[in-house]
Amino acid sequence: MSRRKDLKNTLLRHLLLCGQATRPELVAMTKIRAATVFEAIDELKAAGIIGEPERRGKKTGRRAPVLCCMPDCCHTIGMELHLSGCTGVITDTAGKVIHCVEHPAGERSSLLEVKREIFEVLQYLRDMADENWHLIRGIGFADPGLVDIERCISIKAVNIPPWRMVETGKMLESASGLPAGVWPEAMVKTRMEYLQRLPDAPESIFNLVTDDGIGGGFIKKGELFVGSSGRAMEIGHIVVRPNGARCQCGNCGCLESVASPAGLAEKIAESRAAGVDLGGLPENFSMETFVEFASGNRGGRIIADELCRDLAYALSVTVMLLNPEMIVISGKFASLGNFLTDALRRELELRCFPEAVRELKIEISSLNSSDTARSAAMMMRDRILLGD
Numbered sequence: 001m002s003r004r005k006d007l008k009n010t011l012l013r014h015l016l017l018c019g020q021a022t023r024p025e026l027v028a029m030t031k032i033r034a035a036t037v038f039e040a041i042d043e044l045k046a047a048g049i050i051g052e053p054e055r056r057g058k059k060t061g062r063r064a065p066v067l068c069c070m071p072d073c074c075h076t077i078g079m080e081l082h083l084s085g086c087t088g089v090i091t092d093t094a095g096k097v098i099h100c101v102e103h104p105a106g107e108r109s110s111l112l113e114v115k116r117e118i119f120e121v122l123q124y125l126r127d128m129a130d131e132n133w134h135l136i137r138g139i140g141f142a143d144p145g146l147v148d149i150e151r152c153i154s155i156k157a158v159n160i161p162p163w164r165m166v167e168t169g170k171m172l173e174s175a176s177g178l179p180a181g182v183w184p185e186a187m188v189k190t191r192m193e194y195l196q197r198l199p200d201a202p203e204s205i206f207n208l209v210t211d212d213g214i215g216g217g218f219i220k221k222g223e224l225f226v227g228s229s230g231r232a233m234e235i236g237h238i239v240v241r242p243n244g245a246r247c248q249c250g251n252c253g254c255l256e257s258v259a260s261p262a263g264l265a266e267k268i269a270e271s272r273a274a275g276v277d278l279g280g281l282p283e284n285f286s287m288e289t290f291v292e293f294a295s296g297n298r299g300g301r302i303i304a305d306e307l308c309r310d311l312a313y314a315l316s317v318t319v320m321l322l323n324p325e326m327i328v329i330s331g332k333f334a335s336l337g338n339f340l341t342d343a344l345r346r347e348l349e350l351r352c353f354p355e356a357v358r359e360l361k362i363e364i365s366s367l368n369s370s371d372t373a374r375s376a377a378m379m380m381r382d383r384i385l386l387g388d
């Protein structure tokens with residue numbers, strides 16, 4: 001990349017992350033001489049990518065005018081395929097949601113049915129965008145399973161069995177005429193956890209994603225770590241009980257097979273079958289019900305403690321290897337709240353170096369139901385504008 005292009009990317013990345021900045025702020029940030037920075041700013045302005053809204057009117061004589069990205073220069077679509085349906089959004093250049101649709105999951109007994117859900121969401125967004133459809137420049141897709149990021153192929157999603165070996169990128173491109181990017185949902189969620197905490201985001205965040213499976217994501221200084229073949233942070237497949245239940249990956253005792261929401265349900269069924277008194281816990285319990293139940297029932301308490309220990313074991317590996325500033329718990333276990341974060345801290349204190357745990361923040365995610373699709377849209381925006 002040429003030096004000028006490099007500088008323009010640095011300026012644009014800063015504006016996309018921070019929303020706005022003045023010329024002096026950008027000069028200070030780049031540590032490059034002002035005239036060179038101003039030339040790059042003018043080129044971005046001429047291309048219609050950034051603007052100086054305050055300069056349009058009369059000069060006020062106040063502080064330096066602010067620069068920001070033009071809201072309509074890059075609209076993108078974000079989609080998330082998940083267990084309970086498919087969510088779609090259209091966002092503007094700043095990542096603001098303009099339209100949103102949540103489509104409930106249908107039968108999903110064949111690949112065709114899953115694809116139909118995605119196409120229906122796409123059609124709804126096209127209808128909503130209407131005459132502004134031409135502003136949309138790409139589609140970002142948050143995939144529920146294993147992904148070949150480079151080739152935009154969905155390899156396998158445990159919870160949506162027909163969703164395997166799908167050329168998702170090509171499928172979206174031929175349905176919309178737009179370029180598409182495909183990323184694993186854990187990675188997409190992790191990026192949003194970071195963005196939501198700006199401007200005071202921690203330097204590094206490990207995100208434990210607990211939906212029916214268990215995944216993870218790691219972001220440092222705004223950069224996601226994906227590993228050399230895109231398979232990093234598969235915390236769900238760390239073996240926590242060598243003789244534990246068989247995991248869908250073929251191994252035994254993976255975190256995902258013993259301590260995922262599905263693993264928890266299995267543990268409870270096993271305990272019931274062994275005659276443990278779990279009276280009072282309904283068949284289809286929520287996480288909140290489970291926590292309340294476990295606080296007053298010995299059998300429930302033992303299962304809850306085991307669950308926390310298994311999660312902490314896998315997380316201790318993460319803490320020892322990555323030394324993150326923050327761990328975020330997202331997905332279904334997020335509703336275990338302080339019960340889980342307190343237990344994790346206690347366990348991590350026993351397993352890790354004190355220096356790595358003392359300053360470690362453990363938080364519960366506060367992403368809403370459309371934030372993952374929104375994050376996918378913003379990742380596609382960055383690929384288009386910055387070449388990420």
Ligand SMILES: [Zn+2]
Nearest residue numbers: 237247249254
């Ligand atoms: Zn496994």
